[in-house]
Amino acid sequence: MSLEVGIKDVALRAGVSPATASNALSGARPVSKETRQRVSAVAEAMKYRPNLVARALRRQETKTIALLVGDISNPYYPAVARAIHDRIGAHGYVSFIGNTDGDPEAEVRVLEEMRARSVDGVIMGTMALSSERIRSVVGPTMPLVLLTGEALESPEHQVRQLRADEVGTDDSIGIREAVAHLRNKGVTDIGYVSGPLGSIPGTDRLQRFRDAMEDAGLRVDDRWIGFASGYTLETGYDAAERLLAPSDRPAAIMCANDLIAIGVLEAARDRGLVVPTDLAVVGFDDIPTAKHVSPRLTTIINPATLVGYACADALMRRIEHPDVPFEHTALPTHLIARGSA
Amino acid sequence: MSLEVGIKDVALRAGVSPATASNALSGARPVSKETRQRVSAVAEAMKYRPNLVARALRRQETKTIALLVGDISNPYYPAVARAIHDRIGAHGYVSFIGNTDGDPEAEVRVLEEMRARSVDGVIMGTMALSSERIRSVVGPTMPLVLLTGEALESPEHQVRQLRADEVGTDDSIGIREAVAHLRNKGVTDIGYVSGPLGSIPGTDRLQRFRDAMEDAGLRVDDRWIGFASGYTLETGYDAAERLLAPSDRPAAIMCANDLIAIGVLEAARDRGLVVPTDLAVVGFDDIPTAKHVSPRLTTIINPATLVGYACADALMRRIEHPDVPFEHTALPTHLIARGSA
DNA sequence: CTGTTAGCGCCTTCAT
DNA sequence: ATGAAGGCGCTAACAG
Numbered sequence: 262m263s264l265e266v267g268i269k270d271v272a273l274r275a276g277v278s279p280a281t282a283s284n285a286l287s288g289a290r291p292v293s294k295e296t297r298q299r300v301s302a303v304a305e306a307m308k309y310r311p312n313l314v315a316r317a318l319r320r321q322e323t324k325t326i327a328l329l330v331g332d333i334s335n336p337y338y339p340a341v342a343r344a345i346h347d348r349i350g351a352h353g354y355v356s357f358i359g360n361t362d363g364d365p366e367a368e369v370r371v372l373e374e375m376r377a378r379s380v381d382g383v384i385m386g387t388m389a390l391s392s393e394r395i396r397s398v399v400g401p402t403m404p405l406v407l408l409t410g411e412a413l414e415s416p417e418h419q420v421r422q423l424r425a426d427e428v429g430t431d432d433s434i435g436i437r438e439a440v441a442h443l444r445n446k447g448v449t450d451i452g453y454v455s456g457p458l459g460s461i462p463g464t465d466r467l468q469r470f471r472d473a474m475e476d477a478g479l480r481v482d483d484r485w486i487g488f489a490s491g492y493t494l495e496t497g498y499d500a501a502e503r504l505l506a507p508s509d510r511p512a513a514i515m516c517a518n519d520l521i522a523i524g525v526l527e528a529a530r531d532r533g534l535v536v537p538t539d540l541a542v543v544g545f546d547d548i549p550t551a552k553h554v555s556p557r558l559t560t561i562i563n564p565a566t567l568v569g570y571a572c573a574d575a576l577m578r579r580i581e582h583p584d585v586p587f588e589h590t591a592l593p594t595h596l597i598a599r600g601s602a
Numbered sequence: 603m604s605l606e607v608g609i610k611d612v613a614l615r616a617g618v619s620p621a622t623a624s625n626a627l628s629g630a631r632p633v634s635k636e637t638r639q640r641v642s643a644v645a646e647a648m649k650y651r652p653n654l655v656a657r658a659l660r661r662q663e664t665k666t667i668a669l670l671v672g673d674i675s676n677p678y679y680p681a682v683a684r685a686i687h688d689r690i691g692a693h694g695y696v697s698f699i700g701n702t703d704g705d706p707e708a709e710v711r712v713l714e715e716m717r718a719r720s721v722d723g724v725i726m727g728t729m730a731l732s733s734e735r736i737r738s739v740v741g742p743t744m745p746l747v748l749l750t751g752e753a754l755e756s757p758e759h760q761v762r763q764l765r766a767d768e769v770g771t772d773d774s775i776g777i778r779e780a781v782a783h784l785r786n787k788g789v790t791d792i793g794y795v796s797g798p799l800g801s802i803p804g805t806d807r808l809q810r811f812r813d814a815m816e817d818a819g820l821r822v823d824d825r826w827i828g829f830a831s832g833y834t835l836e837t838g839y840d841a842a843e844r845l846l847a848p849s850d851r852p853a854a855i856m857c858a859n860d861l862i863a864i865g866v867l868e869a870a871r872d873r874g875l876v877v878p879t880d881l882a883v884v885g886f887d888d889i890p891t892a893k894h895v896s897p898r899l900t901t902i903i904n905p906a907t908l909v910g911y912a913c914a915d916a917l918m919r920r921i922e923h924p925d926v927p928f929e930h931t932a933l934p935t936h937l938i939a940r941g942s943a
Numbered sequence: 944c945t946g947t948t949a950g951c952g953c954c955t956t957c958a959t
Numbered sequence: 960a961t962g963a964a965g966g967c968g969c970t971a972a973c974a975g
Contacts, residue, residue, distance in 0.1 A: 264741060267952060278962045283954055290955090293960060310718040314664060315952030317655050318967050334684040336890070339675040346674070346701060355698050355715070360687060374696070377651045400605060494890075523894055549677070549835075553864055555896030608968060619946045624970055631971095634944060656968035659951050947974075952967105959962075 266307045275303040286311075317379065326576060327375035329359045329368070329385040330408075335492060336548040337518065337565060338386075341408070344569025345384060352577055354381070363388035363460060363491075372398045382576045384408055388460050392423040404579040406572050409462065426575040427589045428568060432466050432545075435561030435594030436515070437473045439543045442559075442596055443513050444477055448541055452485030452511035454500045454521050456492050463488075463517050466545070470515060485511040489521050497524025505532055505540070513541035513602060519548045519560055526554060526601065541602035556600030564592050607648045616644040627652075658720065667917060668716035670700040670709065670726040671749075676833060677889040678859065678906060679727075682749070685910025686725060693918055695722070704729035704801060704832075713739045723917045725749055729801050733764040745920040747913050750803065767916040768930045769909060773807055773886075776902030776935030777856070778814045780884045783900075783937055784854050785818055789882055793826030793852030795841045795862050797833050804829075804858050807886070811856060826852040830862050838865025846873055846881070854882035854943060860889045860901055867895060867942065882943035897941030905933050 272282035277296055284290040285300035286309075292300075303309075317323040328345060330338045346356060357380065359371040368390045375383060382404035385395060392407060399405060401424070409429035443451055453470050456463030467486070474481045487504045489496040497520060504510060505528060516522035522544030526536060534540045536556055544551060544560035551558040571590045578585065613623035618637055625631040626641035627650075633641075644650075658664040669686060671679045687697060698721065700712040709731045716724060723745035726736060733748060740746060742765070750770035784792055794811050797804030808827070815822045828845045830837035838857065842865060845851060857863035863885030867877060875881045877897055885892060885901035892899040912931045919926065 264743070265952095268954090269952080279952095280954075280963080281961055284961090287954085291960065296960085310714060312952050313719045314655060314658050315967090316954075318659050318951090318969090319953045319955080321967070323655060332684070333687070334680040336677060336680070339677070339680050342699075343673070343675040343701065346699065355700070355719070357696050358683075358687065358699055359696070360684065373651060378654045378696070402605070527894075550891040550894060553868075553891060553895045555894075606968095609970090610968080620968090621947080621970070622945055625945090628970085632944065637944085653968050656951090657970075659953095659967090660969045660971080662951070945975085947972105949970100949972085950966105951969090951971100954967095955965090957962105957964080959960100 265312070266309050267312065268309070271300065271304050271307055271309045274307065275300045321379075322381050323379050324354050325378070325380045326354055326356050326382045326384065327359060327371075327378075327380045328356045329361055329371055329375070329383065329387075331363045331386060331388045331492070332360055333358055335520070336550065337546050337563070340565035341386075341569040341572070344566045345573045348570050348573035349577065354577075361388065363457070365389040369394075369398055376400065376403065382406070382580050384572045384576055388462070392425060396424060402583070404576055404583070406576045406579070408568070408572055409465075424587065426579055426587050428571045428575055429589075429591055430563055430568065430594050431591040432561070432594055433469045433473065435545070435563075435596050436466070436469045437476070438596035439515055439559075439561060439602075440470075440473045440477050440479065442598060443541060443543070443602060444479065446541070446602075448512040449479050450485070450512040451479065451481070452487065452504055452514045453481070454487040454489055454497060454504065454514055454516045454525060456488070456517040456521070457490055458488050463492075466517050482511070485514075489517070489524075492518050492520055494520045494524040494527070497521030498528045499524075501525040501528035505529065505534070510540070513543070515543040515545075517545060519544035519546045519551050519558060522558055522560065522601075523550065523554055526556075526558070537600065537602050543596075543602045547597060552599070554601075559599045559602035560597060561594050562597050563594055567592050606653070607650050609650070609652065612641065612645045612648060612650045615648065616641045662720075663722050664720050665695050666719070666721045667695055667697050667723045667725065668700060668712075668719075668721045669697045670702055670712055670716070670724065670728075672704045672727065672729045672833070673701055674699055676861070677891065678887050678904065681906035682727075682910040682913070685907040686914045689911050689914035690918065695918075702729065704798070706730040710735075710739055717741065717744070723747070723921050725913045725917055729803070733766060737765060743924070745917055745924070747917045747920070749909070749913055750806075765928065767920055767928050769912040769916055770930075770932055771904055771909065771935045772932040773902070773935055774810045774814065776886070776904075776937050777807070777810045778817070779937035780856060780900075780902060780943075781811075781814045781818050781820065783939060784882060784884070784943060785820065787882070787943075789853040790820050791826070791853040792820065792822070793828065793845050793855045794822070795828040795830055795838060795845065795855055795857045795866060797829070797858040797862070798831055799829050801833075804833075807858050823852070826855075830858070830865075833859050833861055835861045835865040835868070838862030839869045840865075842866040842869035846870065846875070851881070854884070856884040856886075858886060860885035860887045860892050860899060863899055863901065863942075864891065864895055867897075867899070878941065878943050884937075884943045888938060893940070895942075900940045900943035901938060902935050903938050904935055908933050 386408035405425040487500040489500040547562040727749035746766040828841035830841040
């Protein structure tokens, strides 16, 4: 005598077989209008809710996806997560969130867990794992969207090898805008604080910076390149300390994300440097806090909500049409000038 | 010829029955050391991963919980979510996150969805629904932890009626500290910006404020009580505009959360008011941004990580021991004085 | 200690 | 248009 009402209970009370009850409710097969209405009424009256675990086992689809990010408490991600959540929710999906802290072993472990839970797809903001490795863990057919910090240039064949859709941002736009903005103000001694050396988004973004500098005819001084050991305010602070110590410090510092940039801001203040006069600072992401630090952070807008929607759309498309060509979406980034540069 | 290896495949290759293979791996029943080792070796070699959906159906437990909050992109929640995630992960659980936007209908809908997915427990930061209503939706036996913005005073019988564990914060501590802090500075004209009128955490916190004022021998002027229409910066800004317009505006404003407080800060700045001289502002939560606005926000620390751990611990306890008495945990809050008051 | 049987709740053949 | 039967993958319960 369980408290849950199952399809059998509904069928019994409606005087039909479980199969017919199922079909009446799902519309999978034609059912006489009369019985359909009766079954529906009974189901509603009994507050029948299909057991989604059983349905998942039978249908071999869980209506579940995994969202794997470095750290959900990093303020950039909640906006992405929220957008994904809303969009997939409209398709009847819910998501598991996994934090990996950028640790390769954790990434593998969480991926395996999600695979064991038979998620219908994975959206992964990888920090450490290569796409091949990810693919090898989730199996050859799992719908997979890579949330790359940076949309890699995509020769057709490479995307095909990944057998994954990619969503990212075209970081070079915003980074070039930032470099141009600084140069217009007459600052050419530009440094950069990247994320951890091994991390994928960090490395790519740094390369975009180098390219932008070169194209602008500016020299990048390697002593002015710093590596934060994480993507946090504290690690940004520490990295800035090293860059700002020498007497020939840079006149501007661009950063791999806003948290790092805010750390740089604090480090500058603690050294008695006035921003932006003594030191200009440019962030990346435009997290909500960016508007409220002092001076307000000049940064590069990373359209988190659009990124989330694009991820969700790509995954839904892949699940529904496994064989359409893999796509590679790059959302534009743009500089927003505020007080810090 | 599926690509997934199942327990049958392992059993076949190890030369035992599926049941024995299952027992060998789970240790549910004694198995000879020799066969156990052989089965383990085969399972590892074949990279066997049990199908958790099938296991869930059979065992009638999904190792899954639901975390329902108003809006995951509110910066207070990610820290809670992360703490819960980490703690339940150690027990083999993963979580579904649901956003409800404080909409009662959405709360019901999401709860029903989670119930249909057979989650083993629910942690809910309700905005609108009464505990009775929640209980009626999830059924009488679902382990349930209420993440109350405020720990209600708990006559034994009330908690028992809820048949839920509760985790909250003792807001009166921090609020009293804040009132005392302001009075020590000679400010007695203290206003308050609450959250939406109907919202449960907002209402409770406002009552704590009234109590603290009364106990401090201070009068609360109802014209100085504002209601933000949400828990966001923008709604806080709007509410502040109304409070600050009259010539006899308050000398200080306390707020239901930090986002609202930051909105108040901006409104004050836009009116040419200097904080804290012309207007003192006190927030609630101590979100990461609080340290970085200017002036730095004086606020009441809401120990998000501890709250998350407490929620997770309460839920794990309830799942493992359904009959232990219901508990009611109140974490202390404390004022942290920075620049804004 | 091990194997066989049965069934979690649902849905999709296949048969009528 | 409906019903009966079987099985998704796993593991309890029941033999042996």
